[in-house]
Every structure is written in structure tokens, then in C-alpha cells.
Amino acid sequence: MKQRSISNAVIERLPRYYSYVTMLERAKVERISSKTLGESLGITPSQIRQDLSCFGAFGQQGYGYSVRDLRRELGHILGVDRQYSAVIIGTGNLGLALIQHFQFEYSGLRLLASFDKREQLIGRTISGVTVLHSRELESFAQKHPFQLGILTVPEDSAVTMANRLVKLKVQGIWNFTNAELGITDPDIIVENVHLADSLLTLSYRMAQREQNP
């Protein structure tokens, strides 16, 4: 029940902490102080100490936090240790970029397969992930259950494919299309990657900087 009391603001910072300590662990760093963590992430050390104490991680005065312990604790809260399985729907350039470069294992995900409807892609194996025909999605799901669908199809197929994922009772959809999926089932979490919003935020800040240098 403890987790219920964690505020949304803290929750939004958790992935950043987790990504950062994951990077530190890869770099074989063993301990990190709240000061260094804060400087790297642009968060005050006292905010960091307060955030991390919310879920029982306490640094030692003068020694900081154990990177390994912190990563494990954050990973547990973020659901990383649940080892969700995922499939990619749409194996165009974006799907391929994710298969080849995105480190799913650091987010605790197993990528089981990728789907597409273009015959010339079917059967290819990319970075260990096989491309299957979209029409096989349901039969694949029966044999290899997955909890997450990653939607990288063209916009005009987005709603159709999302509805097929809904029928398969996935728990989450990571939506890279610009389409509003219109999913109302409260048991399915949809996370939209709105790249245009990110670019607009950037151009807004550039325009502001020009006006108020």
C-alpha cells in the first residue's frame, strides 16, 4: 500500500532516475551521491533524497546510494522485474529502429516478435526478432502470450491493429502513431509517443529564447 502514497510528480521522475542508474551500472559505477545525481539530472539533491526516501531507499551520509540497490528498487517499483513480453506491430523504419537499437531488456521487456503485412519482410530475422505476417497475430498470441503491443504501423492501420490488440487482452499499448486510438477499456494502459508535441515544445522554447534573449 506504501506505493499508493507516491505523488504523480515523483512517479514522473522515477524513469529518469532508473535510466540514469542503469547507465551508471553499465559503466560499472558502484555508488552515487544525491549531489552528483542531482547535477546530472537537473534536480536538487534535497528533492532527490526526498523522492528516493518515499519508497525506502536511503543513501548513507558521505557514501551516497548503492547504484545496484537503487536500480533494483526503482526497477521493482517501475514494474521492470515483471518481465512483460511485447510484440511490435509494423516493421517499417521505426519498427526496425526499435528492434535494432532500443534496449528493451533495460526496461524489463522481452520482445517476442514483429509483425508486418508486406510479404517481402515475412520470415526475416532482425537482431534475433522474426518478422511474422500480421494475419498470424492472433494465432501467435495463443502460443506466446504477450502483455504489450508496440504500435508502429502507418496511421491508417492504427485503429484496426489497436482493436485487434484489445481483443487479445493486452495490458498496454505503446502507441507511436499519431492516431487517437479511442480505447476506453480501463484495463488497457495506452502510452502515446507524441513526437510532434516534443518538437512543438522545442520550437516554442526556441521562439521564446529569440524573443527574450
Add this chain to the structure above:
Amino acid sequence: MKQRSISNAVIERLPRYYSYVTMLERAKVERISSKTLGESLGITPSQIRQDLSCFGAFGQQGYGYSVRDLRRELGHILGVDRQYSAVIIGTGNLGLALIQHFQFEYSGLRLLASFDKREQLIGRTISGVTVLHSRELESFAQKHPFQLGILTVPEDSAVTMANRLVKLKVQGIWNFTNAELGITDPDIIVENVHLADSLLTLSYRMAQREQNP
């Protein structure tokens, strides 16, 4: 000076409003009520009326907002009408996905060129955008000034290429790499696309849903 008083919370919602009314304009919708806008975006109509009134857009009772006027007004605030020019640094799958599918023009951007160091890509034209060799970045910039660099190189080239963009005095960097660029120049706005954070937020919410159905 009016814009200075707009709160951060409003600013974060502006790109969503803009993207949505852009979609409406493409669909030839002429007017939109705050109620419909709110239902589509999961924001209360009164919040929307309050947000939009911040910068002088007023809907007419019973008629709603003119989609075209609203899009123009929002676009102005977001810097879309500044027509920034951009280049892509790194023409792998992610760079290609952006070139082929991302609608830069809706964010008011002109994509001038794409860069890569792989000889087999140089000179290819994709969706009207030519791939140039990375070593030509500086000479290209002299002839064709750009304000924004889109960084889609592998992580180990990220800092080097970012520093070259800094030297070229770009105003913004849209960073798709996981690298911390470490740019301290206050005149350069960096917008990081942290896909891992988005996925971790999703898995956190999936895990929460399982624990508290």
C-alpha cells in the same frame, strides 16, 4: 509581454491543442466546441476555455472556436510560423522513419538535408531529402543556414555530433539518442526524446493496474 504570464502547465498542453486542431483542419472541420475538444483530449471544457483565453482566443457561446483561427493563434505562440530549418544527423532507420513519415511541415519546419557517414547512403534522395556526408555538415551550414539539428546517430557519436552543431550555433537540438549531451550553452535548447522513460511509465502503470485492479 503577454506570453510571459502563461504558466508552464498551459504551455505543456499547447502542443496537444495544436496537434489536435491541425488534425481537424486536415479533416476539413471548421468549428470545434470546448466540450468536444475536452472529450477528445481528456481535459475539462472549463480548463480548455481558461487555457485558450490566456492568449486571447475566445470561443463563441454555442458556436465554439474557429479551427483555422485557433490553429493560427496556437501556431504563432508555438513558433510554428517562424519556419525554422532543420537537418537530420544520422540516416539510420530512425532518421529514415522521420524523413518518410514525420510531418515536419505541420510543426512549421523545413527539413533541408540529412547526414550520414556511410558511403552507400550518400547522394540518395528520400522523400525529397538528400543524404549528404557528415563531413560536409559545416560547408552545408554556410550555404544553407539551419536552426535545428535532429540527432539520430548511434549513442557513441552523439556528443561529437552535438558539439559540431553547437559550434554551428544552432538554436535547438532534438535529441533522439540516449546520450546526455552535456550542452551548457543557455542559447541552445535541447529537447530529449527519452523513449525509455515513456516505456517505463507505461510498464509502471501496467504493474500498478495489476496490483490495484
